[in-house]
Amino acid sequence: xxxxxxxxxxxxxxxxxxxxxxxxxxxxxxxxESGADLLVIYSTTWPSIIGHQMQAxxxxxxxLVDHDFHDLGTMHYDFRIDADFAHAWRDAAEKRGLSAxxxxxxxxxxxxGSVVALSLLNPGNRLxxxxxSSNVYANRAETTVLAKACMDAAKGRKIAVVAxxxxxxxxxxxxxxxxxxxxxxxxxxxxxxxxLEFLGDGRLEDVGQLSRTIHNQIRVQKVVAFKPMWxxxxxxxxxxxxxxxxxxxxxxxxxGGAVVHLDPASxxxxxxxxxxxxxxxxxxxxxxxxxxxxxGDQPEHRPDVGHTGPALxxxxxxxxxxxxxxxxxxxxxYPHARRVGDMLYLSGVGPRQPGTNRIPGGPIHDEAGxxxxxDIRAQTHAxxxxxxxxxxxxxxxxxDIVDVTTFLVDMERxxxxxxxxxxxxxxxxxxxxxxxxxxxxxxPIAVEMKVIAHLxx
Amino acid sequence: xxxxxxxxxxxxxHPPHLVYAENPPQNAPSSEGGWEQLRWGYDRLRASLAEVExxxxxxxxxxxxxxxxxxxxxxxHFEGLxxxxxxxxxxxxxxxxxxxxxxxxxxHDEAAAAGLDVHMMTNPEFRVDYGTITTAHLTDPAxxxxxxxxxxxxxxxxxxxxxxxxxxxELGKATRRAIEASGKRAVVLASNSLSHRHFTAExxxxxxxxxxxxxxxxxHLWDMRIIDHMVGGRAQRLLDEMPEFTxxxxxxxxxxxxxxxxxxxxxxxxxxxxxxxGTVIGTxxxxxxxxxxxxxxxxx
Numbered sequence: 001x002x003x004x005x006x007x008x009x010x011x012x013x014x015x016x017x018x019x020x021x022x023x024x025x026x027x028x029x030x031x032x033e034s035g036a037d038l039l040v041i042y043s044t045t046w047p048s049i050i051g052h053q054m055q056a057x058x059x060x061x062x063x064l065v066d067h068d069f070h071d072l073g074t075m076h077y078d079f080r081i082d083a084d085f086a087h088a089w090r091d092a093a094e095k096r097g098l099s100a101x102x103x104x105x106x107x108x109x110x111x112x113g114s115v116v117a118l119s120l121l122n123p124g125n126r127l128x129x130x131x132x133s134s135n136v137y138a139n140r141a142e143t144t145v146l147a148k149a150c151m152d153a154a155k156g157r158k159i160a161v162v163a164x165x166x167x168x169x170x171x172x173x174x175x176x177x178x179x180x181x182x183x184x185x186x187x188x189x190x191x192x193x194x195x196l197e198f199l200g201d202g203r204l205e206d207v208g209q210l211s212r213t214i215h216n217q218i219r220v221q222k223v224v225a226f227k228p229m230w231x232x233x234x235x236x237x238x239x240x241x242x243x244x245x246x247x248x249x250x251x252x253x254x255x256g257g258a259v260v261h262l263d264p265a266s267x268x269x270x271x272x273x274x275x276x277x278x279x280x281x282x283x284x285x286x287x288x289x290x291x292x293x294x295x296g297d298q299p300e301h302r303p304d305v306g307h308t309g310p311a312l313x314x315x316x317x318x319x320x321x322x323x324x325x326x327x328x329x330x331x332x333x334y335p336h337a338r339r340v341g342d343m344l345y346l347s348g349v350g351p352r353q354p355g356t357n358r359i360p361g362g363p364i365h366d367e368a369g370x371x372x373x374x375d376i377r378a379q380t381h382a383x384x385x386x387x388x389x390x391x392x393x394x395x396x397x398x399x400d401i402v403d404v405t406t407f408l409v410d411m412e413r414x415x416x417x418x419x420x421x422x423x424x425x426x427x428x429x430x431x432x433x434x435x436x437x438x439x440x441x442x443x444p445i446a447v448e449m450k451v452i453a454h455l456x457x
Numbered sequence: 458x459x460x461x462x463x464x465x466x467x468x469x470x471h472p473p474h475l476v477y478a479e480n481p482p483q484n485a486p487s488s489e490g491g492w493e494q495l496r497w498g499y500d501r502l503r504a505s506l507a508e509v510e511x512x513x514x515x516x517x518x519x520x521x522x523x524x525x526x527x528x529x530x531x532x533x534h535f536e537g538l539x540x541x542x543x544x545x546x547x548x549x550x551x552x553x554x555x556x557x558x559x560x561x562x563x564x565h566d567e568a569a570a571a572g573l574d575v576h577m578m579t580n581p582e583f584r585v586d587y588g589t590i591t592t593a594h595l596t597d598p599a600x601x602x603x604x605x606x607x608x609x610x611x612x613x614x615x616x617x618x619x620x621x622x623x624x625x626x627e628l629g630k631a632t633r634r635a636i637e638a639s640g641k642r643a644v645v646l647a648s649n650s651l652s653h654r655h656f657t658a659e660x661x662x663x664x665x666x667x668x669x670x671x672x673x674x675x676x677h678l679w680d681m682r683i684i685d686h687m688v689g690g691r692a693q694r695l696l697d698e699m700p701e702f703t704x705x706x707x708x709x710x711x712x713x714x715x716x717x718x719x720x721x722x723x724x725x726x727x728x729x730x731x732x733x734x735g736t737v738i739g740t741x742x743x744x745x746x747x748x749x750x751x752x753x754x755x756x757x
Contacts, residue, residue, distance in 0.1 A: 049543050049655045049738075063582045067608070068525045070580040099658050105545045107538040109584065137657050171524050173615055174574040220524070220614045253525065 001027070001121070002257025003045050003113030003164050006178075008120060009072040013178040016250030023248030023259035024120035030261055031121060036160035038082060039127045040150060042231045043164040045113035048133035051099025052146055055110065055131040056086035062107060064115050069253075075115050082128035085153060089130065092152035096145045097282035113164030121162060140211075140230045141279040147234030148280065161235050163228035167192040167249075167256030168218035176253065184254035191218045192256040196249055199260045202242035202267045208233035218256075236264055238278065243267045310442050312357070324393035327386055328352040331442045336390045339455070344394050346451040348407070351382030352443060354389075363444035364409065372444075376417035379447050384425045387451050396455045401431040405450040411437035414446055461639040462753075464509045466722040467502060468687075468715065468745040470650040471520065471591035472737035473541045473548035475499065478664055481598065485549040491664030498733015498744035499595045505730065506596070506644060509750045513557045514597060514604050515564075515632060515721075516646040519712030520588030521608040524615070527568065527628060528608040529561040530585070531577030541587045547663060552590050557603040560639050564605060567631035567638075573624065578608075592648035602644075607632075609712035618700035618711065625713040629720025636721075645721045647714035651683055652676035652706035652741035659738065672739035679706040680734070680741035687729040687745050692719045706741075727752040 002020065006013065011021035031039065046053070064075040086102050093100035114131045122129060132150075135142065150159075168188035183189040195214065198207045207214075208229040215226035236242060243263040250257055310331040315323035321335035322344065330336070330347065337346040351360055361378030365371050388398055404426060408414050415435070422433070431451075441448055476484050478491040521528070533556050541548035561577065568575045589606050607628075613621035636643045654672040671677045679702055686695040696719055703710045710716070719725070725747050732744040 046542065049657060050659045051657065065580045065583040067521060067586075068523050068528075070528075070578050070583055071576075074580065074582045103545050105540055105549055107540045107549065108545055109540055109542050111542070135657070137655075170615065173524065173610075173612065174526060175576070220611070 001117055001162060001164055001259050002166055002252055002255070003043070003116060004166070004252040004255065004257060005066050005069055005072055005075060005112055005116060006252055007257075008075060008116050009069075010178070014181050016181060017178070017252070019248045020250050020252075020257055020259060021120070026247050027259055027261060028121045028123060031160045032126060034158070034160060036127060036158045038085060038154070038157050038159045039118070039122050039129045040159050040161045041114050041117050041129065041131045041164055042134065042162070042228050043111050043113040043117070043131060044134050044166075044228060045164065046111035046131065046133040047136045049136060051101060052093065052135050052138070053133040054086040054089050054100065054102045055081050055108070056083040056102035056104040057081055057106075057108060058083045060108060060110055062110065064110065064112060066112050075112070075119065077110065077115050077119065079110070079118050080125035080128055082130055085128070085130050088153035089132070089150055092149035093146060096149050096152075096280065098142060098145055098149065100149075117162050117164045127160070134227065138227065140227070142282050143227050143230040144234040144279050145282040147231050150235065159235070161232060163232050165226070165228045166252070167195055167258055169220050169255045170218065171252075172254040181251045181253060183251045183256055188218045188256060192249065192258070196246045196258055196260065199262065200244045200246050202244040202262065202269070203240045204229070204236055204242050204244075204262055205233045205238045205240045208238070232262070236262070241266045241269055322390060322394040324389050326354055326389040326393070328354045328357065337394060339394060342455050344391070344396060344400075344453040344455050346387065346390055346453070348448045348450050349383055349386045349390065350441065350443060350445045350448045351379040351386065352445065353382065359443070359445055364446050365444050374446060376414040376446055377421050379445060380418045380421035381425070383447055383449050384421070387449060391453060394455060396453055398426065399429050400453040400455055401426065401429055401451055402454050403432045403452040404434070406433065406435045407438045407441065407448045407450075408435060409438060409440055409446050411435075418447055459638060459640060461637045461641045461643070462749075463633060463636055463645055463721055464511050464642050464750040465506060466645045466718050466725075466747040466749060467596070467647070468718065468743055469502070469592045469596055469646045469648055470495075470742040470744070471518070471588040471648045472650065472740070472742060473544050473587055473591050474663065474737050476550065476591055476594055477547040481594065483551045483594070486547055488664045489662070491666055492669070492735055492737060494735035495733050495737070495742055495744060498735070501732040502744050502746055503596065505732070505746055505748065509748075510642055511602065511644045512641040513560055513643050514593065514602050514646055515560070515607070515636065515643050516589055516592055516604055516648055517607040517609060517712075517714045517717050518586055518588040518592065518648045519609040519709055519714055520586040520648075521606070522611055522712070523608040524611050526574030526576055527610040528576045528578050529565050530556045530583075530604075530606040531558060531561060531579040532556060532581055533558050535583070535585050537584055539585065539587045539590045548587055548591070550587070550590055550594070552585060554585065554590075554593065554600060555603040557605050557641075560635065560641060560643075561605045563635040563639055564607070564632050567635040568628055571627045571631050573627055573631070588648050592646055596644070596646060607717075609714065611712070613703070613711040613713065618703045621711070621713050622696065622699060622716045625716035626720045628713075629717040632717070633721045633723065645718060647718035649709040649712055649714040650737070650740045650742045651680045651708055651710070653709040654707050654739060656739040669736055670739070671736045671741060676706055676741055679708070680743070684731060684734065684743055684745070687743075688731050690726050690728040692722070692724045692726065695719065696724065709740075722747050722749060725749070725752070
């Protein structure tokens with residue numbers, strides 16, 4: 001839905017504004033009929049810098065006047081916000097590596113896009129609402145993770161999600177007679193119609209993948225890019241087979257404004273492939289503030305490349321890290337384990353021997369990639385021994401292990417031998433276990449374990 | 458009327474952190490200080506401005522962003538609560554400000570005559586942007602002077618830095634003509650930072666200065682280069698390099714304030730006074746004064 005105030009404040013000034021207003025009313029009706037119990041707004045007119053912000057004032061009240069279109073009048077608002085959901089969303093976002101915070105301050109300036117959305121799509125505050133900012137620096141990975149955090153917090157609630165945004169957002173730079181309003185340029189109009197063709201076909205993920213191109217082609221190069229489609233697509237499992245309908249498309253002082261309904265019901269045309277990274281946890285640049293504090297004291301995480309195979313790294317040091325000289329060096333920048341309260345989370349552990357990097361039972365292939373015979377039992381024993389070394393460093397033992405995920409590169413060949421060693425060792429301890437077959441591991445090994453332990457007080 | 462003049466021009470950035478650090482009674486959050494280099498810079502600016510009589514502050518704020526022309530506050534009085542949408546934890550300020558509507562209208566008319574698209578903002582429920590309030594507070598904490606507040610036309614985003622500069626040059630000249638015709642003595646303020654790449658995380662204690670530094674060495678080099686032009690009296694060189702600076706340092710000069718300021722001052726060739734430089738959540742900020750009145754006395 002568009003972010004301009006015209007459909008709210010001046011629907012009579014132009015027939016197109018009136019048609020948009022009608023489309024808003026139709027969308028409001030469909031939201032009500034959908035049985036949704038929460039309305040989530042992602043708005044491009046609420047930019048943020050410190051991560052993403054979630055509105056958590058349960059009853060924000062104010063009079064909003066648009067910075068450009070102040071002559072259209074004042075937008076009074078009095079909204080019902082689901083503050084509990086906002087807090088849950090923030091928590092879920094932080095768990096997924098994002099920087100996020102809630103805001104609940106009297107007089108906080110709710111942005112014009114959110115005010116238009118909530119005023120027209122949620123009359124009478126029928127549904128509790130959530131509003132999230134658009135971080136000006138966020139990339140697709142961050143926006144995708146934000147959406148997944150939203151779904152984490154939803155816990156099965158039925159959400160109607162709204163992207164408050166323009167299509168082309170190039171406005172006329174001088175005042176115009178509203179009756180003369182039209183899309184700023186033919187090129188903008190053509191792009192808008194192409195986007196709407198995709199959305200009408202339910203190809204939401206395709207629009208998401210075109211977002212950067214669209215932004216470069218028809219958007220004023222402000223900091224908030226054409227990223228709401230990333231959010232919408234991630235909220236819909238990156239699908240391309242939604243059921244779409246364009247309810248209205250009109251000019252708003254030259255910008256393209258459309259109300260589009262995307263029903264998650266499949267249109268039956270089959271899905272398309274999703275060819276971007278489907279990120280679960282954000283691992284971006286959130287540590288920038290620590291550069292001064294940590295720089296001088298941290299060991300340099302430079303790989304040791306004095307051998308064949310993947311480079312070996314010194315384990316990452318941090319306050320809650322557990323690293324053992326008796327365990328093999330990592331093959332990347334991570335610690336051997338991290339302690340969180342009583343819980344110890346180990347990085348994946350393989351059979352390589354500390355110091356020599358030798359693989360008990362032999363490697364599964366030579367340097368040229370040719371397969372070699374190897375002993376899965378010896379490798380599994382070595383894995384368990386390495387796990388025990390890391391546990392010992394943390395003051396624990398094998399009996400503290402509560403959960404293990406095992407990765408085998410050849411389930412058919414190796415499950416039996418691995419299972420025997422398991423029964424002799426960890427099977428006597430009794431952790432829960434999941435065993436997966438995977439294509440390969442970073443070094444020429446056949447087995448790796450991911451371990452979680454509950455340490456004694 | 459005639460006889461009016463600009464007595465000083467200032468680069469007066471608006472990080473709300475500086476108001477937060479000062480703990481004025483108008484601002485709800487409280488702090489343990491912080492960003493002293495910049496706050497001391499503002500102390501020196503205020504002391505300098507106290508030496509010269511002036512009637513009005515004319516301010517261009519990059520946080521009143523308008524895409525349809527340039528706008529000016531057009532009512533004599535605004536009051537209310539300003540909450541920074543990005544740092545609401547730091548800035549919730551109760552303001553009460555006077556506007557010199559006559560001078561605002563005169564600038565409007567001069568700019569319109571020069572071919573610019575300009576508008577007077579006369580909705581009494583309009584909330585003044587936090588950039589304006591921050592710069593006004595830091596320059597005149599007693600709010601003793603009336604203000605003229607000009608929006609930041611985002612022509613840079615529609616066209617280019619070059620087009621923005623052309624438009625802001627015209628607006629700056631129109632502002633100067635209107636001030637001269639008004640008979641008033643004005644201080645002109647560009648409320649923008651320099652390099653403008655933020656950190657995307659905030660320390661648990663926002664005023665913990667052990668976390669405060671420039672985001673990158675490149676940003677630092679750009680800031681120092683621009684300041685060097687200012688204190689070296691090379692305003693034209695500064696304008697010449699503005700497109701490159703604005704692009705590479707993601708500088709807040711994209712809002713047009715600094716270009717406008719240079720043209721209100723007639724593109725000064727006398728040295729500016731650097732009152733202070735510091736970073737705020739990684740962005741580069743300088744408090745700089747062009748003491749036009751001293752220069753004019755020296756020439757006279």
